[in-house]
Amino acid sequence: MIKKYVQSFLTGDKVILRKITKEDYESFSNVEEVMESRLLMNDSIPFPPTDAEHEKFLSEISSDKDEYMFAIELKDEKVFIGTISVYLVNWNNGTCHVGISIAPDSQGKGYGTDAMIVLLNFIFNYMNLNKVKLQVFGYNRRAIGSYEKCGFQLEGTLREELFRFGKYHDILVMGLIRKDWEKTLV
Template identity: 50%
Template sequence: MKQYLNDFLNGQLIILKQMASSDLDEFIKVENEKSTLLLANDDIPFPHTVEDHTSFFQNISGKKQEFFFGIFEKTTQQFIGSCGVYAINWTNSTCSVGISISEKWHGKGLGTDAMQTLITFIFNYIAINKIKLQVFSFNLGAIRSYEKCGFTKEGTLRNEIFRFGKFHDIIVFGLLREEWLSRS
């Protein structure tokens, strides 16, 4: 039991922790990076103000029906991104997830490890049967990561996002509890 408690929200490469106000500056840096604005948000890719991020940061920490974590590199304890569980539907036992990783940490497996740790948290501690997410069709690294985590493509929202001067699809993925259990 003691080892199980030590491994709580610890991945192989990362640790998920509730963010503190001291993490706000690093959070703002990651959220305003070009890659985050283009790959992790369907708004017009325009940097948000410090006030926008501060307001979001304060609002999310007060919500009891959402879970928002900072992602910290395990060895250095450096803040590298964030992830969260939102849109929890207790009636149908579903939720959505999202993740954002600083571009200097892309391609190193940390996002996959963070998502796997988040999935484990959800299926072990929340009465959820299905996790959903959406990803832009041009975000090939994220798509590979989600597939490694066991997500299955469920559909395509055609011409749903405007980036780089043209419309692109959004791919909808899902992961069922039974699928996750069969992989564990």
């Protein structure tokens, strides 16, 4: 069951980013337990976590001031569709990593691109960082296209780094520097 909410934090054209609340835990679990999502989001063995593991993960994120996870909510419908986060913040060098997870039935509709644009604005204009990095599985073409729309560029390839579907796949390393982001705002 996906719940509806009223509270918002950062607003895009299609989505808002807001804090995650206890009321989101069930919706979060529903998104994260879909095997299609698990195969796209991390490189560990895609075994579904327990509800207790989800709760522990969410409570730890909210207490770490160098990691910021937001709920992604549809702007008009106020429906939770996933999460987006900033993590591994290196304040000395002005860098961070980002990650996003969206329910499969909400993918391919521009919500992820919109959410990433809102998050990048937060990173560059509020956190004052200089570079944003991410890793994406080479077979996740839809995500790669979304990241490129946001201005990310390929910086490297970790060859045959991931074992999925009975064979090895590349992981792409992508980055976006503040000055390149600012060029897209003109």
